[in-house]
Amino acid sequence: MIDVDRIGRSFRVRGTTVHAVRDLSFRVGAGEFVGYLGPNGAGKSTTIKMLTGILAPTSGRVTVAGLDPSRRRTALAREIGVVFGQRTTLWWDLPLRDSFELVRLLYKVDRARFRERLDEMTTRLGLGDFLGTPVRQLSLGQRMRGDITAALLHDPSVLVLDEPTIGLDIVSKAEVRAFLRELNTEHGTTVLLTTHDLGDIERLCRRVMLIDHGRLAFDGTVDELRATVPGETSIEDVVAHLYLSSPAPRTRPHHPGEDPPIATA
Numbered sequence: 205m206i207d208v209d210r211i212g213r214s215f216r217v218r219g220t221t222v223h224a225v226r227d228l229s230f231r232v233g234a235g236e237f238v239g240y241l242g243p244n245g246a247g248k249s250t251t252i253k254m255l256t257g258i259l260a261p262t263s264g265r266v267t268v269a270g271l272d273p274s275r276r277r278t279a280l281a282r283e284i285g286v287v288f289g290q291r292t293t294l295w296w297d298l299p300l301r302d303s304f305e306l307v308r309l310l311y312k313v314d315r316a317r318f319r320e321r322l323d324e325m326t327t328r329l330g331l332g333d334f335l336g337t338p339v340r341q342l343s344l345g346q347r348m349r350g351d352i353t354a355a356l357l358h359d360p361s362v363l364v365l366d367e368p369t370i371g372l373d374i375v376s377k378a379e380v381r382a383f384l385r386e387l388n389t390e391h392g393t394t395v396l397l398t399t400h401d402l403g404d405i406e407r408l409c410r411r412v413m414l415i416d417h418g419r420l421a422f423d424g425t426v427d428e429l430r431a432t433v434p435g436e437t438s439i440e441d442v443v444a445h446l447y448l449s450s451p452a453p454r455t456r457p458h459h460p461g462e463d464p465p466i467a468t469a
């Protein structure tokens with residue numbers, strides 16, 4: 205479903221080259237729920253931007269649902285839903301319901317199918333009380349549920365989430381997690397989840413990938429991740445240990461032919 209083959213992405217910043225992602229390869233199969241972890245600046249958002257076609261890789265190849273994201277953005281939009289927890293895709297001044305109607309028109313979703321899907325999401329995410337409220341008046345938890353709905357109204361096969369539980373209280377977090385779990389198990393939607401909240405990882409993900417300095421440093425189950433640091437049982441302590449044991453600075457000038465060291469899991 206997601207096939208990443210030795211991709212890299214660099215940026216020129218004030219005369220130096222920042223390698224945000226280097227030689228990154230992984231595959232995510234249909235129906236998987238995969239967590240994508242890494243310290244600040246590790247390259248997670250850059251990866252997601254390449255998977256969703258916002259950025260083209262500077263090297264390597266990526267396909268999502270069989271499509272090259274940066275070249276087939278319109279076709280990909282039908283296959284993928286994306287939620288950026290720190291930004292909204294909803295129309296700020298419009299009632300939530302009208303934002304959804306605009307999404308329906310943009311994605312050319314059949315009216316009956318849309319109605320059915322929105323009813324289902326309204327029930328599952330408890331949107332009923334604020335469908336008529338302008339987005340700017342929604343609480344963060346309400347807005348996030350609106351953003352998740354907007355990303356799923358066209359029934360994509362892949363959902364990419366960038367910090368979907370950031371800033372949510374424990375009840376909202378639990379509701380969003382329960383919804384995502386059901387979406388994956390009952391609907392078979394493939395999910396890639398980026399988060400700094402290890403509760404999301406423990407409660408939702410069968411598989412975890414850890415990126416550091418733009419490279420894949422770990423790919424396995426949560427239990428295998430835990431076992432990488434003998435004596436540590438808390439996932440938070442294990443991940444902190446892996447981040448701290450990473451010896452290189454996160455950005456540095458490029459020296460041709462030389463790669464910075466990475467943390468090994």
Ligand SMILES: Nc1ncnc2c1ncn2[C@@H]1O[C@H](COP(=O)(O)OP(=O)(O)OP(=O)(O)O)[C@@H](O)[C@H]1O
Nearest residue numbers: 215217222224242243244245246247248249250455
């Ligand atoms: N448009 C850009 N121009 C220049 N440098 C960039 C750009 N986007 C990202 N970078 C750099 O690439 C590196 C990886 O950034 P990225 O946003 O992918 O990290 P991240 O893992 O998502 O971090 P965080 O957890 O803090 O969101 C960082 O050093 C960042 O400064």
